Amino acid sequence: MSNKLRKEKQTGKRIIALIAVFVSVFCCVFFAARGKFNTRATDGVSMMIVAPFQRAFSWVGSQLTFIVDTVKEISNLHEQNKLLREEVKILRAQNLSAAEFASENQRLRSLLDYKLAAVQFDLVAASVIGRESSSWSSVIVINRGTLDGVADNMAVVTDLGLVGHVTEAGVNSSKVQLLIDPRSSVGTLIQRPESRVAGIVEGDMKNPAHPRMVNIPKESDVKVDDTVITSGFGGVYPKGIVVGKIIEVRNEEGGLLEYGVLETSVDFQKLEDVAVIVASREAPPEPIQPPAQTPGTETDPHETAEKLQHAQQQIQDAQQQVQDAQQQQLQQAGYVEPQTSIAPEPNVAEEATR
Amino acid sequence: MKIIGLWALLLVLSYSLQTSLLTFVSFDGFSANLMLLLTVSVAFLCGHEKGVCFGFMAGLLQDATTGGYFGTAIFSYMTAGFVFGKFSVNLFREQSLLPVISSIPALALHFAITIAFLFLLGRQIDVIKFLKFDFWPTAIMQVVLAYPVHRLVLSLNEFSKKDRRKKF
Numbered sequence: 001m002s003n004k005l006r007k008e009k010q011t012g013k014r015i016i017a018l019i020a021v022f023v024s025v026f027c028c029v030f031f032a033a034r035g036k037f038n039t040r041a042t043d044g045v046s047m048m049i050v051a052p053f054q055r056a057f058s059w060v061g062s063q064l065t066f067i068v069d070t071v072k073e074i075s076n077l078h079e080q081n082k083l084l085r086e087e088v089k090i091l092r093a094q095n096l097s098a099a100e101f102a103s104e105n106q107r108l109r110s111l112l113d114y115k116l117a118a119v120q121f122d123l124v125a126a127s128v129i130g131r132e133s134s135s136w137s138s139v140i141v142i143n144r145g146t147l148d149g150v151a152d153n154m155a156v157v158t159d160l161g162l163v164g165h166v167t168e169a170g171v172n173s174s175k176v177q178l179l180i181d182p183r184s185s186v187g188t189l190i191q192r193p194e195s196r197v198a199g200i201v202e203g204d205m206k207n208p209a210h211p212r213m214v215n216i217p218k219e220s221d222v223k224v225d226d227t228v229i230t231s232g233f234g235g236v237y238p239k240g241i242v243v244g245k246i247i248e249v250r251n252e253e254g255g256l257l258e259y260g261v262l263e264t265s266v267d268f269q270k271l272e273d274v275a276v277i278v279a280s281r282e283a284p285p286e287p288i289q290p291p292a293q294t295p296g297t298e299t300d301p302h303e304t305a306e307k308l309q310h311a312q313q314q315i316q317d318a319q320q321q322v323q324d325a326q327q328q329q330l331q332q333a334g335y336v337e338p339q340t341s342i343a344p345e346p347n348v349a350e351e352a353t354r
Numbered sequence: 355m356k357i358i359g360l361w362a363l364l365l366v367l368s369y370s371l372q373t374s375l376l377t378f379v380s381f382d383g384f385s386a387n388l389m390l391l392l393t394v395s396v397a398f399l400c401g402h403e404k405g406v407c408f409g410f411m412a413g414l415l416q417d418a419t420t421g422g423y424f425g426t427a428i429f430s431y432m433t434a435g436f437v438f439g440k441f442s443v444n445l446f447r448e449q450s451l452l453p454v455i456s457s458i459p460a461l462a463l464h465f466a467i468t469i470a471f472l473f474l475l476g477r478q479i480d481v482i483k484f485l486k487f488d489f490w491p492t493a494i495m496q497v498v499l500a501y502p503v504h505r506l507v508l509s510l511n512e513f514s515k516k517d518r519r520k521k522f
Contacts, residue, residue: 018406022432025410029425033475046418053370061378 107273114159115275121238122279123157124148128271129173138178138208138268140164144276145172153236155277161242161265162186162230163274174276179203179243180211180268187233188213188243195221198231201243201262209268213246213260222249222260238280357514361408364510368392368503369415376495384488386495387461388503389416393431394438394460395453395507402439409435423475430467434460450504457500458493465489 108125115123126148130141144150146169156163156176164178177184182203189198197220199213216222226246232239248261368388376385389412397405413428438456465484472479 014403018403018436021406021410022429025425025429025432029423029429029471030475032424042414042418046415049366050370050373050415050419053367054374057370057374061375064375065378 104273110159111273111275114157120281121157121277123275124150124278125273125275126150126156126174127273131271138164138181138203139167140176140178140271140274142174142176142274142276143172145170145174147172148276149278150174150276151278155230155237155241155280156274157241157277158266158271158274160267161244162237163266163268163271165236166276176274178268179264179266180208182208184211186237186243187231188228189231190222190246191227191229191242192221192223195223195226197222198233199228199260201228204261207261210247210261210263211244213262214252214257216258216260218251218256218258220258222246222258224249226260228260228262238277357517360510360513362411364506365389365392365408365412365415369412369419373420384491384495386499387464387492388499389413389427389431390434390460390464391453391457391496391500391503392507393435394456395504396511397435397437397439398442398453398456398504399507399511400439401442402436405435405439405442406432407435409433423471426468426471429471430464433467434463437463450501450508453504454497454500457496461489461493461496 111123111125115121115125124144126142126144128140129143132139132141140163142150142156150166150169152166152169154166154169156165162179164176164181164184166174167177168175179186179201180203182205184201184203186201187198188201189196197216199216201211201213203211213222213228224246228243228245230237230239230241230243242265244262244264246260247263249258250261251258372385372388376388379385393405393409393412396408400408409431410428413425413431416427416431417424438460441452465488469479469481469484
């Protein structure tokens with residue numbers, strides 16, 4: 001009986017102790033929240049005990065994370081590599097087409113510049129869509145025909161110079177006989193003002209890359225590096241289109257004539273875009289340029305003109321004043337009757353001026 | 355003394371694990387509360403008095419190191435130890451499923467006490483958001499870790515009993 005009582009007493013004490021602990025902790029929360037209860041010592045000790053373990057576990061965690069990340073990364077790399085390969089393929093294709101477009105852009109820009117510069121010509125831009133090249137013929141096919149205004153015997157050029165002429169104009173395409181074709185003959189002359197020797201440029205079957213300028217009289221003023229331009233004779237090719245330059249002068253077999261070997265200004269192997277001259281007219285005269293002035297004494301023509309005008313005005317004013325004064329003197333002397341008009345007589349004024 | 359040291363080591367190691375390694379495997383930003391799991395397991399195996407005692411130590415460690423308001427974790431774990439310790443008399447102690455199932459009500463109790471304290475201290479908390487985003491991720495982690503923690507506590511408890519028998 002006493003044991004039971006003792007147990008009950010102990011249980012009661014324990015319950016009271018528990019309640020006391022609970023209440024204390026409950027109160028602690030509010031005291032701590034209001035800053036009236038400080039646990040710095042406990043915190044320090046706890047941190048000191050826990051910190052080494054936390055550090056160790058953190059290290060393990062970071063290593064595990066690193067391993068997991070590495071594995072994930074490796075698994076992703078394969079897929080990424082696959083995608084990148086695909087991307088590289090696409091980008092390479094794009095790069096090629098971009099380079100192609102850039103090249104085309106550059107060519108067309110050059111052609112456009114030429115079109116703007118050659119105001120005497122009406123040009124139709126065309127692309128080379130076919131090519132036939134052998135030792136006996138050099139013909140290209142362009143993508144412009146009669147629908148675009150192209151007709152037979154029209155000259156074909158690039159910004160660099162003469163290409164050839166249209167031999168057969170179709171509805172939407174045309175055949176162009178190149179300058180280097182053996183059947184081609186172009187009336188030309190040497191551009192150098194002292195020379196102006198005329199000749200005919202024709203294709204050379206033996207050396208298709210270098211046409212010849214023939215029919216040049218011996219001892220003519222034709223030199224290496226002379227530029228050859230079209231002469232305009234014959235009516236097919238307008239005058240002044242660059243054909244090429246002389247790289248060699250040789251004697252003809254007969255001995256009376258000589259011929260020049262030409263390096264064409266147009267690279268016929270790289271011919272992609274050309275322009276057909278559908279109409280030509282005489283070039284407008286060049287604007288008159290003022291002559292070169294001596295250094296240190298340069299004058300602005302407009303400024304000089306203004307000064308001259310101003311000086312002329314001053315002279316006129318002075319003349320008027322002198323005339324007025326003379327008129328007054330003459331009136332005072334009684335030689336002349338006073339006039340209502342102020343303007344003097346022209347002959348008197350002239351004399352006064354003199 | 356050796357047994358107390360072992361329990362203390364378990365407590366420190368578990369807490370270190372909870373605050374370091376488990377954060378790397380957190381679920382939606384929330385990791386398991388090993389202190390609560392340990393308290394519940396100890397309470398189931400050793401009764402409410404030891405449960406309260408263990409809860410006090412666990413809460414003290416947590417409050418002293420990373421706790422927000424000193425005493426909230428102590429009170430919460432003590433309550434959990436007391437409540438679940440009361441069941442230890444009527445249940446088969448080595449039943450492993452029970453602590454796993456109890457981990458969710460234990461967590462609910464812990465969160466309820468924490469929220470109550472926060473309300474009493476004048477903090478505004480969106481309870482629905484709290485339940486939606488905080489409670490369930492933690493509860494999933496608790497369920498996953500409840501069994502291994504209980505087995506660990508069970509082993510240590512058996513070891514303690516054997517050691518005590520040897521002494522006497």
